Amino acid sequence: MLDIFIGDLSQLITDPAHLGLLLFAVVCGLFFGVVPGLGGKLGIVIMIPFALSMEPELALLFLVAMHSVVHTGGSVPSILLGVPGTGPDAATAVDGFPLARQGQAGRALGASICASVVGGVIGAVFLMAMLPVLTPVILAFSPAEFFLLAVFGIVLISAISGDSLRKGVIVGCFGLCLSFIGLSPETGEPRYTMGQLFLWDGIDFVTVVLAIFAVPELIALGVSGGSISREQSVSKYSPRQVLDGMVDVFRHRWLALRTSLIGAIVGLIPGLGGDVASWMCYGHAVQSSRDPERFGKGAIEGVIAPETANNSKEGGALLPTLLFGLPGSSGMALLLGAMVAIGVQPGPQILVERPGLIWTLFVVLVLANIVAVILLFAIAPRLARVVRVPAGLLIPVVLSLSLLGSYLSAMNWQHLLLFLVLGGFGYALKIFEWPRPPLVIGLALGGIAEVSLFQALAIWGGAFFLRPLSLVLLALIGATIALYVWRRRRSGGASYE
Amino acid sequence: MRPLLLVIISLLTACDGPDQDMGPGRATEDFFAGRTITYIVATNPGGGYDTYARLVARYMEKHLGGANVRIRNVPGAGNIVGANQLYVSEPDGLTIGTFNTGLIYAQLLRRPGIRFDLSELSWIGKAASDARVLIVSRESGLRSIEDLLDQDHPLLFGSSGPGSASHNETLFLKKMLDLDVRLVNGLGGNKAQMSMLRGEIVGIFASYSALRPFVESGSGIVLLHINGQHQFGDTVPSAESLVHDEAGAVLLSLIRTTAALGRLTAAPPGTGPEVLARLRSAYAAALADPGLLAEAKRLRIPIDPLIGGEVAEMVSAALDLTPRELAALETVSSD
Numbered sequence: 001m002l003d004i005f006i007g008d009l010s011q012l013i014t015d016p017a018h019l020g021l022l023l024f025a026v027v028c029g030l031f032f033g034v035v036p037g038l039g040g041k042l043g044i045v046i047m048i049p050f051a052l053s054m055e056p057e058l059a060l061l062f063l064v065a066m067h068s069v070v071h072t073g074g075s076v077p078s079i080l081l082g083v084p085g086t087g088p089d090a091a092t093a094v095d096g097f098p099l100a101r102q103g104q105a106g107r108a109l110g111a112s113i114c115a116s117v118v119g120g121v122i123g124a125v126f127l128m129a130m131l132p133v134l135t136p137v138i139l140a141f142s143p144a145e146f147f148l149l150a151v152f153g154i155v156l157i158s159a160i161s162g163d164s165l166r167k168g169v170i171v172g173c174f175g176l177c178l179s180f181i182g183l184s185p186e187t188g189e190p191r192y193t194m195g196q197l198f199l200w201d202g203i204d205f206v207t208v209v210l211a212i213f214a215v216p217e218l219i220a221l222g223v224s225g226g227s228i229s230r231e232q233s234v235s236k237y238s239p240r241q242v243l244d245g246m247v248d249v250f251r252h253r254w255l256a257l258r259t260s261l262i263g264a265i266v267g268l269i270p271g272l273g274g275d276v277a278s279w280m281c282y283g284h285a286v287q288s289s290r291d292p293e294r295f296g297k298g299a300i301e302g303v304i305a306p307e308t309a310n311n312s313k314e315g316g317a318l319l320p321t322l323l324f325g326l327p328g329s330s331g332m333a334l335l336l337g338a339m340v341a342i343g344v345q346p347g348p349q350i351l352v353e354r355p356g357l358i359w360t361l362f363v364v365l366v367l368a369n370i371v372a373v374i375l376l377f378a379i380a381p382r383l384a385r386v387v388r389v390p391a392g393l394l395i396p397v398v399l400s401l402s403l404l405g406s407y408l409s410a411m412n413w414q415h416l417l418l419f420l421v422l423g424g425f426g427y428a429l430k431i432f433e434w435p436r437p438p439l440v441i442g443l444a445l446g447g448i449a450e451v452s453l454f455q456a457l458a459i460w461g462g463a464f465f466l467r468p469l470s471l472v473l474l475a476l477i478g479a480t481i482a483l484y485v486w487r488r489r490r491s492g493g494a495s496y497e
Numbered sequence: 498m499r500p501l502l503l504v505i506i507s508l509l510t511a512c513d514g515p516d517q518d519m520g521p522g523r524a525t526e527d528f529f530a531g532r533t534i535t536y537i538v539a540t541n542p543g544g545g546y547d548t549y550a551r552l553v554a555r556y557m558e559k560h561l562g563g564a565n566v567r568i569r570n571v572p573g574a575g576n577i578v579g580a581n582q583l584y585v586s587e588p589d590g591l592t593i594g595t596f597n598t599g600l601i602y603a604q605l606l607r608r609p610g611i612r613f614d615l616s617e618l619s620w621i622g623k624a625a626s627d628a629r630v631l632i633v634s635r636e637s638g639l640r641s642i643e644d645l646l647d648q649d650h651p652l653l654f655g656s657s658g659p660g661s662a663s664h665n666e667t668l669f670l671k672k673m674l675d676l677d678v679r680l681v682n683g684l685g686g687n688k689a690q691m692s693m694l695r696g697e698i699v700g701i702f703a704s705y706s707a708l709r710p711f712v713e714s715g716s717g718i719v720l721l722h723i724n725g726q727h728q729f730g731d732t733v734p735s736a737e738s739l740v741h742d743e744a745g746a747v748l749l750s751l752i753r754t755t756a757a758l759g760r761l762t763a764a765p766p767g768t769g770p771e772v773l774a775r776l777r778s779a780y781a782a783a784l785a786d787p788g789l790l791a792e793a794k795r796l797r798i799p800i801d802p803l804i805g806g807e808v809a810e811m812v813s814a815a816l817d818l819t820p821r822e823l824a825a826l827e828t829v830s831s832d
Binding site for chain 1: 541542547548570571572573574575577578581609610653658659660664679681682683684687688690691692694695697698710795796797
């Protein structure tokens with residue numbers, strides 16, 4: 001096995017054509033991540049014809065490398081502009097953007113870039129380590145666990161992202177209500193769609209994320225004037241600051257390790273979705289912090305946790321896609337289609353028939369993440385200057401990009417109106433100091449929770465939560481609430497966000 | 498910024514409508530030269546319909562003498578939004594579209610939101626057919642259709658969800674064979690395979706192409722097929738051999754028709770006969786092009802074309818049910 005690994009590695013590093021292709025793939029991946037609404041899924045759709053013109057191994061190298069660094073690019077607009085490129089990038093904006101406003105954009109970018117590479121590499125290592133025990137782990141998660149994981153996610157985010165659990169739960173429930181719009185999964189009938197066909201497929205997630213996170217920041221910037229950063233000193237945006245951010249990841253190495261593993265495990269479970277990973281890890285960072293009141297105001301751990309998860313889940317998600325032909329996300333589903341098209345037939349036989357392929361993908365995942373970090377490190381100080389662009393110039397550009405992102409994701413003009421309405425609602429939440437993340441997580445997990453609950457009831461009846469793994473998750477939910485209550489009592493009810 | 502601009506422009510220009518009007522007296526041979534045809538795909542980018550459309554579009558360009566065929570994804574409401582849009586488009590030959598064949602059921606069952614009549618569309622052709630199969634997991638212990646029919650307690654089967662074509666067809670099959678099965682919604686495709694591996698549901702009734710890897714890996718066993726003679730020969734019984742009553746025959750005929758009419762393409766109602774004939778011939782030439790066939794083989798997507806008039810006849814026949822048959826269909830589907 002080791003000789004195959006060394007062979008693959010040396011071939012990749014020594015062949016200029018391979019390295020050139022890897023570099024191009026990383027640039028493409030970063031580009032699809034940076035532009036709001038594009039994301040890895042659309043990236044694969046656009047690049048498949050290009051990949052099909054190559055040798056099968058090179059095509060797979062290209063697509064996997066590109067897909068694995070999309071979220072590394074996605075953190076850039078999240079931090080600098082408060083505009084998440086896709087759903088999973090939204091968690092990074094919660095603390096990344098406040099850091100940019102405090103003149104620490106370079107540090108936040110540095111931490112995000114470094115956390116991404118750490119997550120990517122740990123995800124790849126996880127991919128290799130899990131191979132022998134993959135089947136039982138994947139099969140352990142049934143609809144009962146999906147339902148409880150969704151409930152856990154909503155409780156976790158509600159408990160950590162506001163000054164009161166009450167506000168968090170109310171906003172989270174509003175997100176849940178939004179998730180109920182569309183065709184009922186049980187009856188197939190339109191529900192809360194007000195006779196509008198565009199609502200049959202539910203409210204578009206990217207539109208909500210952009211509206212709730214980007215619009216309030218843009219309005220606030222317009223009201224206050226000036227630029228995103230309140231600090232005007234040019235010397236703040238130096239490579240040194242970016243380097244400081246990178247060192248931050250190693251200061252919080254245990255957090256980075258834990259969130260990388262959580263991300264990889266969430267990625268491994270088909271059907272849970274990538275949006276969950278980054279938010280769960282953000283929640284874990286807040287919950288495990290000694291001073292959680294810093295979060296939401298520019299805590300560097302709030303950048304590190306979701307960024308590690310975003311990249312580590314790619315390694316985890318590759319496993320069920322490759323070995324069972326079971327993609328965990330729509331992006332992975334497209335990657336699966338591309339694999340078949342280029343002659344790689346997923347299935348357990350892949351380990352026997354093409355043992356080198358898994359090693360190649362491992363090497364590609366690691367190298368792509370490293371190349372991405374080098375590229376972004378080189379341009380981060382320049383990118384960070386965007387936070388000094390005057391509001392009058394920045395707002396129209398960012399608003400246009402956000403609207404474009406919404407349109408590309410939903411593919412209908414009605415969502416643009418929804419974008420404006422929800423943007424106004426998001427601004428109201430911001431100025432009245434109500435938390436916004438529970439709304440997004442409620443929307444993301446509401447659908448999974450509802451469908452899984454009905455499935456669990458149909459399969460096991462009311463006693464579905466007595467399964468062993470379900471009991472563990474119930475205990476986690478209980479512990480989250482207990483920890484919240486204990487912290488509130490200890491701090492005498494002091495507020496934190 | 499240039500790559501960004503290129504992507505944005507190419508994505509946005511995909512939303513443009515026809516750029517010129519058709520001159521009624523012009524020869525169709527050069528009518529399409531230099532013109533842009535919008536090919537509406539009623540799903541998001543990346544799915545099966547999108548893959549077929551993008552493949553066919555490239556080869557239709559080749560056989561339409563310099564036309565530019567541009568894909569426009571119009572997803573929504575289970576393909577209904579895209580089909581509605583195609584139906585009300587100008588019948589000038591510059592808009593065509595593809596959507597889920599399951600809309601035949603949607604129209605028969607009068608689903609809300611439908612503003613089209615499939616029997617009025619100007620049919621260009623269909624690209625594929627896909628057998629329907631009843632598959633059970635190896636862990637279920639069932640090895641033949643007789644084993645399934647002999648069960649004395651209800652079994653759980655997966656379904657994509659009410660309103661979907663596969664859900665309706667599973668209910669039809671249940672009625673046809675008097676199967677004692679309960680459906681668990683939201684477990685179609687890959688999720689059904691996972692659920693079978695976990696031992697939660699016993700099986701699923703769906704398109705064979707999607708389940709083929711599951712069967713080939715040894716995890717699933719095909720107990721019954723419809724329109725699968727080509728793949729299974731006599732090794733697996735067909736549903737025809739088990740359906741003996743009139744109501745069952747109507748349901749079976751519906752499933753057979755939709756299974757045969759995979760990846761449909763149509764133009765709006767009232768498209769001129771000359772232009773329609775030109776579109777049909779280009780579509781036929783595209784689907785017979787060795788380049789397209791080679792790409793389809795590589796993509797592992799089946800090609801089994803049928804052109805124009807025959808497709809129109811099959812769609813009309815499927816929609817032409819007596820009030821009694823329709824009432825029976827509604828009863829079965831609301832189960």
